[in-house]
Amino acid sequence: MDLSLIPLNIKGCGLRPFVIAGPCSAETEEQVMSTARQLASLGCNVYRAGVWKPRTKPGGFEGHGEKALPWLKRVKEETGMSVATEVATPEHVELVLEYGIDIIWIGARTSANPFAMQALADSLSGVDIPVLVKNPVNPDLELWIGAMERLNQAGIKRLAAIHRGFSSYDNKIYRNAPMWQIPIELRRRIPELPIICDPSHIGGRRNLIAPLSQQAMDLGFDGLIVETHCSPNEAWSDAAQQVTPDGLYNILSQLTIRDGHIDIEGIHGLREQIDALDNNLVELLSNRMNICRKIGCYKKEHNMTVLQANRYKEIIDKRGAQGELFGMDSEFVKHIFELVHEESVRQQMEVINKQ
């Protein structure tokens, strides 16, 4: 299904980057207003604050709920910024609409759950509000697109995706692995869908916000949603990843914003060279597969298993090391040969099982 989209039509959404900023959670009216005033004075157009906070474990601050919605309303009235918060249930939707919240986002745990997504979509049927959909916690592009399709089917056309990274068991550098290939594929599949990067949740640490924001800009993402707090160290949630409003605008001022629509003329010749090399690569792969099919025939005649683990290991190790010598990441080269081997095994299975 194609998404039927119209522009987000949010103040400032034509700028690159389009910035949404504000604290992880609305803690007190004073904290909400103080952060908002600072952000507004720096030129921010959209203010975010979590009111319902999905926490991994019980006992953490789970947000003030409805009590905090009038604070966001006040931000809107006093600063002129649009206000955004997360919703996870139809009851949340009802309340945010009652309090005139301008934009809603759907969190990673909710977008991973088709039942929850459908319930939210049903509750938004007939409502004209921009909805930002965070990627599901697991790296599943279809699930992410499916969540947006459910909203779209309910009539929500002002949609954007938020890339907040993916949960993983062993994450040393990032809180959530960026796995940039997933939002890149999303852009290829739905080019007109705005993508907003959430460097706060990917990085989990404030010193990673600048490099991650730059990476998002280099990939041509449209916006950034950054957790920003008047006193980050005292934040009730996600303290390590929040920055001050001044800190955020300092980061933004240092970003290099490149134009997605480059002058193709200058790289035309180089692209021709790439086409020629890619052509050779596919031909070489096809030649390799022909040899593998011959080996498949031999294995069939001699009753040998398709998988030859020692030989497979030898290829992966050898090519990985060779790749590194040629200036590539050995894991990348190994991965390519894992895929080549997978196809080779599939082709040999075909040969062996042919009557």
Ligand SMILES: O=C(O)C(=O)C[C@]1(C(=O)O)C=C[C@@H](O)C=C1
């Ligand atoms: O060397 C073999 O036995 C092959 O069948 C070739 C090949 C490969 O693609 O390189 C395929 C399957 C085996 O597991 C190991 C290697």
